[in-house]
C-alpha cells in the first residue's frame with residue numbers, strides 16, 4: 001500500500017474530475033480511481049451524440065470550453081475533460097475498479113482490483129451508467145440485444161427494434177431510420193414521452209406519421225427470440241421481426257457497490273432510494289465518505305447531471321479542507 005492520501009475520488013466522470021480539481025486546489029493530495037477509461041461514461045455514449053447543455057454549463061475547474069457551435073458533441077466533451085484532467089495533472093488510476101472500503105473517517109482503505117489505497121476521506125462519484133434497467137423477459141441475454149446504442153451504420157437494410165420512449169430511444173430510432181434500417185419503436189406508455197427534447201420529439205412524431213418508423217404504443221415485450229420481438233399490443237400479440245434489438249430503458253446506480261462494497265445507507269423514504277447525505281457538505285451517513293454527481297439522485301438519474309452536479313465539487317472540497325487541514 002502507498003502513502004496515505006487525503007482523499008480518493010471514485011469515478012473519473014465529469015463530476016469526479018471536478019471534485020479532484022477542487023480538492024487539489026485546497027492543497028490536499030487526491031487520486032481518482034476509475035474502473036474504465038478517463039470519462040468512461042462519455043466514452044460509452046453514442047458516436048457524435050449532441051449534448052443538450054451549452055458548453056459553458058459543462059465546464060469544470062473554471063477551464064473554458066471554447067466551441068464554435070452552439071452544442072458540444074460527445075467528442076468535444078471527451079476532448080475537453082481529458083485535456084482538463086491533463087492540465088490539472090490529476091493523479092489518475094484508470095482501469096482499476098473499486099471493490100470495497102474498510103476503516104473509518106481519517107483512516108480508510110480503498111480496496112481495488114489492483115491493490116489497496118489508504119486515504120483519509122473518500123468521494124463517491126460513480127454515476128449511473130453501468131447498470132441497465134432490465135426488461136426481465138426471456139431472450140434478453142441473446143447476443144443481438146443491447147442496452148447501449150453506439151451508432152447506426154451496422155444496421156442498414158436490417159430490422160431493428162428500439163424499446164423505450166425517452167431521449168435515447170428517440171435519437172437512436174431517428175438515426176437508425178436515416179441510416180437505412182427498418183425501425184420499429186416499442187413504447188410501454190400511450191405516447192413518446194413529453195420529456196423528449198422539444199427539437200427531437202416532433203421529428204420522431206413526423207417520421208412515425210409518414211411511416212418511416214413503425215411504432216407500437218401501450219405495448220409490452222413478452223419475449224425476445226433470435227429473429228423477433230414478441231409483444232403484447234392493445235390489439236393482441238404480435239411478432240416484430242428483429243435482426244437487432246436496442247433496449248434503451250434507462251440505467252440505475254450500482255446499488256451493490258454503494259451499499260455492500262462501500263457501506264452507504266440509503267434514504268428509504270425517498271422512492272428514488274438515494275444515498276443519505278448532508279446537502280450542505282455532501283458527506284454521507286458514513287463519516288468521511290462524500291457523494292457527488294448523478295449518483296446522489298439514486299434511481300432519479302436526471303435529478304443531478306453535469307450542469308448542476310459539477311457544483312458538488314466546491315462543497316465537498318471546502319468540507320474536506322475544514323475536516324482534514326486542522327487535523328494535520
Ligand SMILES: Cc1cc2nc3c(=O)[nH]c(=O)nc-3n(C[C@H](O)[C@H](O)[C@H](O)COP(=O)(O)OP(=O)(O)OC[C@H]3O[C@@H](n4cnc5c(N)ncnc54)[C@H](O)[C@@H]3O)c2cc1C
Nearest residue numbers: 011013015035040051052053098126127293294305306307
Ligand atoms: C446520452 C446522454 C446525454 C447527456 N447529456 C447531458 C447534457 O447535455 N448535459 C448534462 O449536464 N448532462 C447530460 N447527461 C448526463 C450526464 O452525462 C451525467 O449526469 C454525467 O455523466 C454525470 O457525471 P458523474 O461524474 O456524476 O458520473 P459519470 O459520468 O457516470 O461517471 C462515473 C464514473 O464512475 C466510474 N465508476 C463506476 N463504478 C466504479 C467503480 N466501482 N470503481 C471505479 N470507478 C467506477 C464509471 O466508470 C464512470 O466513469 C447526459 C447523459 C446521457 C446518457
